[in-house]
Amino acid sequence: MHTEVEMNNTGLLSVDVCIPTHQPGRIFSELLKRLDAQSMQPAHVRIINTDENGWDPQFESDYPGLIVEHITKEEFDHGGTRHRMARASDADLLLFMTQDALPADRRLVENLAEQFTNSGRTVSEPAGNPEKGENDSVRIGAAYARQLPRIDCSALEKYTRTFNYAKESRIKTREDLGTLGIKTFFCSNVCAMYDRKIYLEQGGFPHNTIFNEDMIFARSLIDAGYGIAYAADARVVHSHNYTGKQQFHRNFDLAVSQAQHPEVFGDVPSEGEGIRMVRRVAGQVCKAGRPWLVFPLVWQSGCKYLGYLLGKRYRRLPVKLVKRFSQNKSFWEGNNGKGDKQ
Numbered sequence: 001m002h003t004e005v006e007m008n009n010t011g012l013l014s015v016d017v018c019i020p021t022h023q024p025g026r027i028f029s030e031l032l033k034r035l036d037a038q039s040m041q042p043a044h045v046r047i048i049n050t051d052e053n054g055w056d057p058q059f060e061s062d063y064p065g066l067i068v069e070h071i072t073k074e075e076f077d078h079g080g081t082r083h084r085m086a087r088a089s090d091a092d093l094l095l096f097m098t099q100d101a102l103p104a105d106r107r108l109v110e111n112l113a114e115q116f117t118n119s120g121r122t123v124s125e126p127a128g129n130p131e132k133g134e135n136d137s138v139r140i141g142a143a144y145a146r147q148l149p150r151i152d153c154s155a156l157e158k159y160t161r162t163f164n165y166a167k168e169s170r171i172k173t174r175e176d177l178g179t180l181g182i183k184t185f186f187c188s189n190v191c192a193m194y195d196r197k198i199y200l201e202q203g204g205f206p207h208n209t210i211f212n213e214d215m216i217f218a219r220s221l222i223d224a225g226y227g228i229a230y231a232a233d234a235r236v237v238h239s240h241n242y243t244g245k246q247q248f249h250r251n252f253d254l255a256v257s258q259a260q261h262p263e264v265f266g267d268v269p270s271e272g273e274g275i276r277m278v279r280r281v282a283g284q285v286c287k288a289g290r291p292w293l294v295f296p297l298v299w300q301s302g303c304k305y306l307g308y309l310l311g312k313r314y315r316r317l318p319v320k321l322v323k324r325f326s327q328n329k330s331f332w333e334g335n336n337g338k339g340d341k342q
Helices: 026-036 058-062 078-088 108-116 155-164 174-185 196-201 213-223 244-260 271-287 291-312 319-325
Strands: 005-007 011-013 015-022 044-050 066-071 093-097 140-148 170-172 191-195 227-237
Touching: 015 026, 015 078, 015 108, 026 058, 044 078, 058 066, 078 093, 078 196, 078 213, 093 108, 093 196, 108 140, 108 191, 108 227, 140 155, 140 213, 155 271, 155 291, 170 174, 174 213, 174 271, 191 196, 213 227, 244 291, 244 319, 271 291, 291 319
Parallel strands: 015 044, 015 093, 044 066, 140 227
Antiparallel strands: 005 011, 093 191, 140 191, 170 227
């Protein structure tokens, strides 16, 4: 991992990759291998790992540039742990990834970094009005990658993944709130890059949040007049074959995060997006001659909606049920998350 790289299209930029890990294995090893082969090399790869006993020291032997910190599971926080890595960095750009996201090619880092340049201006140069940079173009605060399905991805998941990750790139601003709604500030830390200076000025990811730290922060960027870039040519391989039960737990936590942040999600309800997704995917599978996929689609969508419905109303539920329904059960232990519940 080199300290800086000069690129034809991105100028002289430095990028730190930040990855929270828990018992990383074969896929994480492949991730490090692919990062090491990028056309634009990261200055550092920063890791905060939970469960030191599950960490293989061979990672550091194979990649001496790794910066690794170990914490306990109780110390982990979706936003706070990532913010800790951001504050330790002095790079121009921060690339947050999850341990199971694999760069699809050698240009992932470069293609994301290109989103932050404008006629040769790099993120380290002032832009005056944050909403407008040079040539009256919006200044980008965040950029996220397209997620491609894994080889073992289910047929239904392949269809649903195209709803959030289209083939066409675009830049989203607050002017899109009226038409895109919640998708205006959709952004995924599975693979997302941020201008570090803007990130710190805007306060970074929220602490003590169960989920959605990426979208909560992305909303603050939109409200401040910055743009969010979806870079379809920056691609990672990442997908999950969730069961209906897993979808329930995941959407319960998603709804809890929305209930805890009405200033972010209150004016852009996500129910409409869910309905549009179901309709679009149902149309796609029927058009593809696979109408039987509508049945698992309805089942999984029902599990998602039930989890979401209960999560939005979690304050009315007994604490035991909240913990049972939540995917992130450690969030409710100790003082983490309880202040809002009780």
